[in-house]
Amino acid sequence: xQETKESVLRELARVSLPDGGDLVSRxxxxxxxxEEGVARFVIEAPTAEIARLMEPVRxxxxxxxxxxxxxxxxxxxxxxxxxERKPPALKMGGHATPQEGPMRPAGVKTILAVGxxxxxxxxxxxxxxxxxxxARAGKSVGLLDADIYGPSQPRMFGLTQxxxxxxxxxxxxxxAHGVTVMSIGSLLEEGKAVVWRxxxxxxxxxxxxxxxxxxxxxxxxxxxPPGTGDIQMSLCQKSEVAGxxxxxxxxxxxxxDARKALDAFRTLKTPxxxxxxxxxxxxxxxxxxxxxxxxxxxxxxxxxxxxxPLLAQLPIDLDTxxxxxxxxxxxxxxxxxxxxxxxxxxxxxxxxxV
Numbered sequence: 358x359q360e361t362k363e364s365v366l367r368e369l370a371r372v373s374l375p376d377g378g379d380l381v382s383r384x385x386x387x388x389x390x391x392e393e394g395v396a397r398f399v400i401e402a403p404t405a406e407i408a409r410l411m412e413p414v415r416x417x418x419x420x421x422x423x424x425x426x427x428x429x430x431x432x433x434x435x436x437x438x439x440x441e442r443k444p445p446a447l448k449m450g451g452h453a454t455p456q457e458g459p460m461r462p463a464g465v466k467t468i469l470a471v472g473x474x475x476x477x478x479x480x481x482x483x484x485x486x487x488x489x490x491x492a493r494a495g496k497s498v499g500l501l502d503a504d505i506y507g508p509s510q511p512r513m514f515g516l517t518q519x520x521x522x523x524x525x526x527x528x529x530x531x532x533a534h535g536v537t538v539m540s541i542g543s544l545l546e547e548g549k550a551v552v553w554r555x556x557x558x559x560x561x562x563x564x565x566x567x568x569x570x571x572x573x574x575x576x577x578x579x580x581x582p583p584g585t586g587d588i589q590m591s592l593c594q595k596s597e598v599a600g601x602x603x604x605x606x607x608x609x610x611x612x613x614d615a616r617k618a619l620d621a622f623r624t625l626k627t628p629x630x631x632x633x634x635x636x637x638x639x640x641x642x643x644x645x646x647x648x649x650x651x652x653x654x655x656x657x658x659x660x661x662x663x664x665x666p667l668l669a670q671l672p673i674d675l676d677t678x679x680x681x682x683x684x685x686x687x688x689x690x691x692x693x694x695x696x697x698x699x700x701x702x703x704x705x706x707x708x709x710x711v
């Protein structure tokens with residue numbers, strides 16, 4: 358058997374190739390077997406394009422194999438190496454590139470920013486549930502998680518996949534609960550810290566605004582990081598933000614920072630569309646008694662003093678927390694909190710804010 362295989366190889370070495378050499382010297386023969394008088398082998402061309410031109414070579418190889426004593430039939434198959442084509446790697450966080458005019462994401466009608474002076478007031482929770490409520494009200498909604506140091510929207514929407522990038526530039530966002538979502542948290546391992554300086558933050562914001570295939574959106578909600586830093590400045594100065602909503606709890610410490618956020622938006626000439634008082638009251642599930650854990654009326658008074666609308670007063674709610682941790686925003690349901698967010702969405706639509 359081995360002698361027969363070697364004899365077949367010697368005969369195949371007689372088959373010359375148009376560009377020089379022969380089948381054996383060019384190492385194109387694969388899986389050669391000779392069993393019960395049948396010689397089978399594969400001719401592996403360098404590329405699929407070359408393989409399509411090698412039919413005469415294949416026939417010649419079968420012919421010469423039949424010259425070997427003991428070979429009654431020969432079968433040759435043309436092949437080419439298959440190599441999975443992986444899309445180019447998507448690199449995030451480079452320096453922003455110069456642009457003529459403001460950043461206008463294609464297909465996006467309105468950009469709304471949701472901000473806060475400090476962290477921990479529920480800004481991302483409000484953003485996610487407002488987005489869902491607007492989607493349930495019939496609007497096409499996108500949510501951009503611009504809190505690059507602390508992205509939480511992938512968890513709140515139950516997103517575990519990585520956004521696709523067919524060309525290493527365009528980003529195909531993920532969708533959940535009727536909302537198109539983009540977050541840098543979907544591009545990183547959970548628990549992986551983003552350790553970037555300001556220019557890289559601005560570059561990432563530009564990418565998530567301009568390189569994402571948002572489709573046709575009535576509104577893109579931008580969940581800002583807390584404070585008044587680079588992201589806020591870049592978004593408001595370099596894109597067309599229709600307005601901002603500021604979230605605060607009633608306590609004085611939150612209001613001190615909320616006033617700074619309000620002043621920052623005024624400085625950046627971004628209209629403040631209203632305030633949302635979050636964690637306004639806690640209703641005990643056992644006795645039904647209301648408790649103002651974080652104080653009472655602070656955001657209401659601030660809205661009156663500034664002459665801006667108080668868009669909603671939202672309580673501390675266990676289902677809201679469970680929904681956010683579980684990847685199913687409470688606004689997707691039918692309880693009291695879902696109704697509260699539905700009223701907020703209806704108010705914004707009726708007021709022409711969306």
